[in-house]
Amino acid sequence: MIMTQKLTILDIAKLAGVGKSTVSRVLTNDPKVKPATREKVEQVIRESGYVPSKSAQAMRGGSAKVVGIILSRLDSPSENKAVSGILDVIYKAGYDAVIMESQFSAEKTNEHLAVLQKRNVDGVIVFGFSGCDLSRIELLGHKAVVIATDTDTISSVDYDHQGLIALAMDKLVSCGKQSISYIGVDESDRTTGLLRLNAYLESCRKLGIEPCYRTGQLSYDSAYHITDQVLSEGTEAIVCASDTLAMGVAKRLQELDRTDIQVSGVGATDLLSFLFPNTFSIDPGYFEAGKASAQLLIKQLSGQQEITHLIQQASY
Amino acid sequence: MIMTQKLTILDIAKLAGVGKSTVSRVLTNDPKVKPATREKVEQVIRESGYVPSKSAQAMRGGSAKVVGIILSRLDSPSENKAVSGILDVIYKAGYDAVIMESQFSAEKTNEHLAVLQKRNVDGVIVFGFSGCDLSRIELLGHKAVVIATDTDTISSVDYDHQGLIALAMDKLVSCGKQSISYIGVDESDRTTGLLRLNAYLESCRKLGIEPCYRTGQLSYDSAYHITDQVLSEGTEAIVCASDTLAMGVAKRLQELDRTDIQVSGVGATDLLSFLFPNTFSIDPGYFEAGKASAQLLIKQLSGQQEITHLIQQASY
DNA sequence: CTGTTAGCGCTTTCAA
DNA sequence: TTGAAAGCGCTAACAG
Numbered sequence: 001m002i003m004t005q006k007l008t009i010l011d012i013a014k015l016a017g018v019g020k021s022t023v024s025r026v027l028t029n030d031p032k033v034k035p036a037t038r039e040k041v042e043q044v045i046r047e048s049g050y051v052p053s054k055s056a057q058a059m060r061g062g063s064a065k066v067v068g069i070i071l072s073r074l075d076s077p078s079e080n081k082a083v084s085g086i087l088d089v090i091y092k093a094g095y096d097a098v099i100m101e102s103q104f105s106a107e108k109t110n111e112h113l114a115v116l117q118k119r120n121v122d123g124v125i126v127f128g129f130s131g132c133d134l135s136r137i138e139l140l141g142h143k144a145v146v147i148a149t150d151t152d153t154i155s156s157v158d159y160d161h162q163g164l165i166a167l168a169m170d171k172l173v174s175c176g177k178q179s180i181s182y183i184g185v186d187e188s189d190r191t192t193g194l195l196r197l198n199a200y201l202e203s204c205r206k207l208g209i210e211p212c213y214r215t216g217q218l219s220y221d222s223a224y225h226i227t228d229q230v231l232s233e234g235t236e237a238i239v240c241a242s243d244t245l246a247m248g249v250a251k252r253l254q255e256l257d258r259t260d261i262q263v264s265g266v267g268a269t270d271l272l273s274f275l276f277p278n279t280f281s282i283d284p285g286y287f288e289a290g291k292a293s294a295q296l297l298i299k300q301l302s303g304q305q306e307i308t309h310l311i312q313q314a315s316y
Numbered sequence: 317m318i319m320t321q322k323l324t325i326l327d328i329a330k331l332a333g334v335g336k337s338t339v340s341r342v343l344t345n346d347p348k349v350k351p352a353t354r355e356k357v358e359q360v361i362r363e364s365g366y367v368p369s370k371s372a373q374a375m376r377g378g379s380a381k382v383v384g385i386i387l388s389r390l391d392s393p394s395e396n397k398a399v400s401g402i403l404d405v406i407y408k409a410g411y412d413a414v415i416m417e418s419q420f421s422a423e424k425t426n427e428h429l430a431v432l433q434k435r436n437v438d439g440v441i442v443f444g445f446s447g448c449d450l451s452r453i454e455l456l457g458h459k460a461v462v463i464a465t466d467t468d469t470i471s472s473v474d475y476d477h478q479g480l481i482a483l484a485m486d487k488l489v490s491c492g493k494q495s496i497s498y499i500g501v502d503e504s505d506r507t508t509g510l511l512r513l514n515a516y517l518e519s520c521r522k523l524g525i526e527p528c529y530r531t532g533q534l535s536y537d538s539a540y541h542i543t544d545q546v547l548s549e550g551t552e553a554i555v556c557a558s559d560t561l562a563m564g565v566a567k568r569l570q571e572l573d574r575t576d577i578q579v580s581g582v583g584a585t586d587l588l589s590f591l592f593p594n595t596f597s598i599d600p601g602y603f604e605a606g607k608a609s610a611q612l613l614i615k616q617l618s619g620q621q622e623i624t625h626l627i628q629q630a631s632y
Numbered sequence: 633c634t635g636t637t638a639g640c641g642c643t644t645t646c647a648a
Numbered sequence: 649t650t651g652a653a654a655g656c657g658c659t660a661a662c663a664g
Contacts, residue, residue, distance in 0.1 A: 010658095021637095
């Protein structure tokens with residue numbers, strides 16, 4: 001057996017001495033096939049190494065059993081964990097995934113969407129980003145789910161930005177911390193920036209804490225450089241909008257010999273607490289969010305589910 | 317325009333007042349179409365929002381313009397960078413990618429291979445791992461390329477494990493270091509383990525350095541715990557088989573107040589040198605390796621290229 | 633239970 | 649230059 005032959009269903013039919021449709025029935029697990037016949041056909045299929053053409057099946061049945069995934073960058077830890085979750089679920093449901101990178105470009109996203117449509121994909125899962133254009137996705141109706149985006153027209157799975165930060169704040173307070181600062185990213189980033197900052201402010205209000213914060217870029221370096229600005233004699237903890245920021249903050253604190261200050265991040269990077277003991281990270285549940293979005297999509301595709309909005313629970 | 321209509325080539329033909337085949341000719345960029353006719357058809361296509369069905373095209377033409385990618389884990393930084401490179405190249409060539417995770421299981425890999433074959437993918441790129449079963453991939457002949465695997469039967473792009481370590485050693489020596497230890501992973505891992513250790517030993521021989529090494533698991537923790545065992549009064553540098561290990565080593569050195577010792581890793585993680593100044597990382601060229609593998613595959617698919625083995629150059 | 637017969641949407645001869 | 653017609657490989661009625 002050297003070459004992947006180009007056998008068709010007809011070849012198998014002849015080889016097995018039956019009709020095309022009987023072979024098709026075996027392929028589709030149609031119960032009305034005599035066990036003996038089925039056995040024979042299956043044997044021929046096995047021996048010949050025949051592989052039914054998905055393209056033909058897709059064309060005939062209408063469904064290609066493919067879902068498209070558009071993420072911003074494959075090397076984003078949050079996104080690739082979520083994609084793992086998606087893969088996990090859709091694969092078990094017999095779907096495969098076509099993956100594309102938007103690189104944070106609304107234009108690319110739309111291009112990809114067009115390609116996916118050509119491919120007759122059954123559904124699409126899109127990871128949102130600041131400046132993402134949802135209009136084209138809306139046209140997909142129940143065939144689309146977006147992750148990490150705030151919308152009410154498309155099914156979505158979003159992270160609990162509010163809860164994420166609240167969780168960190170509560171934990172810190174329950175450890176006796178009173179003076180808690182915050183390092184975040186600019187409000188131009190709606191989710192990681194604005195939402196998480198607001199969550200901090202809201203928590204402060206509720207807990208009776210005097211807010212002290214600064215925002216910058218989403219990088220170690222940025223966080224490192226603005227750390228001093230939220231520091232005072234009495235600072236007991238610093239909540240960060242992400243693990244990346246937390247890393248920069250922790251390093252700066254180490255330099256300043258202020259490792260008494262507890263630092264929290266978001267992302268569940270085990271590296272953070274390995275390197276800096278007085279540190280913890282909130283897990284937004286990337287993998288779970290991926291799974292949830294895939295489950296949602298699949299249900300929608302089978303018509304069992306209306307447009308829905310899910311919030312992924314965070315945890316330590 | 318609310319719904320994605322199910323327009324066919326025939327609808328467009330009618331709308332444009334021409335025959336099916338003329339529309340098809342426009343779609344395939346057949347030069348023998350009168351410009352006026354073409355213009356008209358294109359307009360109708362544009363206005364109607366018609367999208368040709370890839371499934372049908374694939375079935376007719378034989379090629380689905382899809383390449384399958386099997387990687388071990390999406391959250392492996394090395395692999396997802398390489399995949400980005402692959403995506404980059406194949407997308408420009410008009411291919412799309414269906415991605416699957418093997419999770420280091422030879423069994424899953426074969427399952428995925430079978431699925432991809434059903435899908436009529438034009439080619440496959442597989443990321444190897446210890447214990448990977450190449451036999452099934454070999455059957456694919458020129459339709460397959462493997463990354464990070466040592467084989468002579470399948471086209472491959474491999475990292476220059478030897479060069480990686482040699483590069484680090486040379487740099488260290490040129491900085492005046494003489495006493496250079498090594499932290500790696502167990503030899504059960506052929507590439508990151510065995511190959512890189514051998515490279516270290518080989519470099520030591522060439523450079524007249526007394527080897528001093530230890531291997532363990534591929535984790536911060538493991539490296540952290542074995543660091544002391546390669547340390548002596550005069551140790552001037554520690555070469556690590558990966559950035560993950562380097563991170564553990566650097567942390568331990570920091571604790572021991574031995575930051576005079578320079579540490580090198582492999583992976584080009586910018587976090588490493590951000591956190592630990594006396595540190596550098598070799599870049600194995602993941603992204604470039606991905607691009608190279610995709611280019612190789614595409615050339616093979618078009619018959620312009622025989623089975624080939626590429627070594628990805630490393631750099632600082 | 634099983635074979636025959638239509639197509640699915642598209643590309644590609646083959647004539648016109 | 650264009651239209652008509654013949655399939656690509658498969659599934660789904662429709663008869664036996």
